[in-house]
Amino acid sequence: MKFIKIEWDNNIGPVLLLNIKNHNFGFCFCHKIKDRSIWFFGLEKVLCSRCLGILLGGTIGFILVINKYQIEIIWSVLLILPLIIDGFSQALKYRESNNVIRLITGFLFGLGLQFFLSTLFAVIKNGFFY
Numbered sequence: 001m002k003f004i005k006i007e008w009d010n011n012i013g014p015v016l017l018l019n020i021k022n023h024n025f026g027f028c029f030c031h032k033i034k035d036r037s038i039w040f041f042g043l044e045k046v047l048c049s050r051c052l053g054i055l056l057g058g059t060i061g062f063i064l065v066i067n068k069y070q071i072e073i074i075w076s077v078l079l080i081l082p083l084i085i086d087g088f089s090q091a092l093k094y095r096e097s098n099n100v101i102r103l104i105t106g107f108l109f110g111l112g113l114q115f116f117l118s119t120l121f122a123v124i125k126n127g128f129f130y
Helices: 049-066 073-091 099-126
Strands: 004-009 013-020 023-028
Touching: 049 073, 049 099, 073 099
Parallel strands: none
Antiparallel strands: 004 013, 013 023
């Protein structure tokens, strides 16, 4: 049996399954709540607006990183913060977010995360922690 596989669940979409000692542990990619999804090209069945933004921002960030474009780590953290603030303020019921804000904060998060991780990996590779 495979250690890692991806299956499709009709209720929650793609699920990553890890098999450890004949026990499956599943991780879903997105909650896919219909009113939090953007409706085009059938993607509302796979990703919510925030996850779509993260995917798009992460893809563009990855392309920029492999083309040797870098930003200061503080800017990458600042790009990550709007999603955290939006998510927590909504979870704590201070306000209700909307799909445009979720898409934008997700995009900024995905972009910032790529730059943050590339800087972190460069630091680890170059041994700056010693």
